[in-house]
Amino acid sequence: MDQINTFKTIFFDVDDTLYDHLQPLRGALQDVLGLQDDFPYAEAYHRFRYYSDWLSAQEDLSAVPEPDAVERMRSRRFELTMGEFGIALQSGQAQELQSRYLSRQFEITPFHGVYDLIRRLQAEGHTVGLITNGEGQHQRRKLEALDLFSLVHERLIFISGEVGYAKPDRRLFDHVNKQTRTSADNCYYIGDSWRNDVAGAVDAGWNIIWFNHRGASPESDHQPHFMAQNYAEISQILTFKHARS
Incomplete structure (x- = not known):
């Protein structure tokens, strides 16, 4: 039997997820x-x-x-x-x-392993994007400082100040699904904030990886699907297996 890649859509938060806020x-x-x-x-x-x-x-x-x-x-x-x-x-x-x-906020560098993970996921055929809260120009300056426009396509970058909805509002996640023609159950979100990222993604039906690198405690009854403390652990979680037809 031929193997079929289980391609996923993976979105990252920005502040305190891609770099040390x-x-x-x-x-x-x-x-x-x-x-x-x-x-x-x-x-x-x-x-x-x-x-x-x-x-x-x-x-x-x-x-x-x-x-x-x-x-x-x-x-x-x-x-x-x-x-x-x-x-x-x-x-x-x-x-x-x-x-x-x-x-x-514009004198920032990414966490170790960020670029390597994004490149690996893209090379494997997965879709990689960004979802971040904040004013459009301000967040874009951060993305420029992190050189992320060279890695992530513009159409896969969603900034709340430009969209009109902010995390944890599920309408932001629904908007992303609509614009990218993806389904919530096939999407993964990586973020550090319990309120904005964990609660927001869970309520929207997404798979959430809580990047809890600061050892924070849960703030509600929401259940993250995965938890990681560094990018090595995130990379391991995002090692998708192949499914046989």
Whole structure:
């Protein structure tokens, strides 16, 4: 019998999935507050991401939100995060932190193994794309910094600010399926965020690989299909077997 390739569609999240999102936050905190190397940056990052998601929900930020609401959220998340670590920000420091954090987001490099995995999957005949939340131009600058436009076709890059829906809204995943003529059960999503990636993909009927490289805890009853802590484990999960006819 001839073997038939089980071709899949694999989409990756961007922030803290393709590169270390903690790097720009650590740099901003050191620049503005003079924090030392022994500060618990990983724990602060986790709380920072939590407040980003929580405040976005409180502000009811859509995929194309009001600029004033976005700025309130961005400043407030720094105030709430640092408050948990006993640091009260002075006037203007939250805005300065956001400015430094923003500028450092384009000084990024991918996690080890990212490019090799994408190239392998493409060489095997699988479809590889990106789904990311954020404003279009801003996210595209990150993708340029990561040189991802040379690897992933433009038609397979979906940015919430350009689509009109943001994770975890299942309509974003449904839109991707419609545009790529794919089915949810044949799609895999790799992402770090429980709320946006795990919950969003599960609710949309996708297969989800939770890239839990920071040792986070589940935040709901959603069940990820797989969990990985590094790209070697992700690569192993995405080693699809051949099916016989």
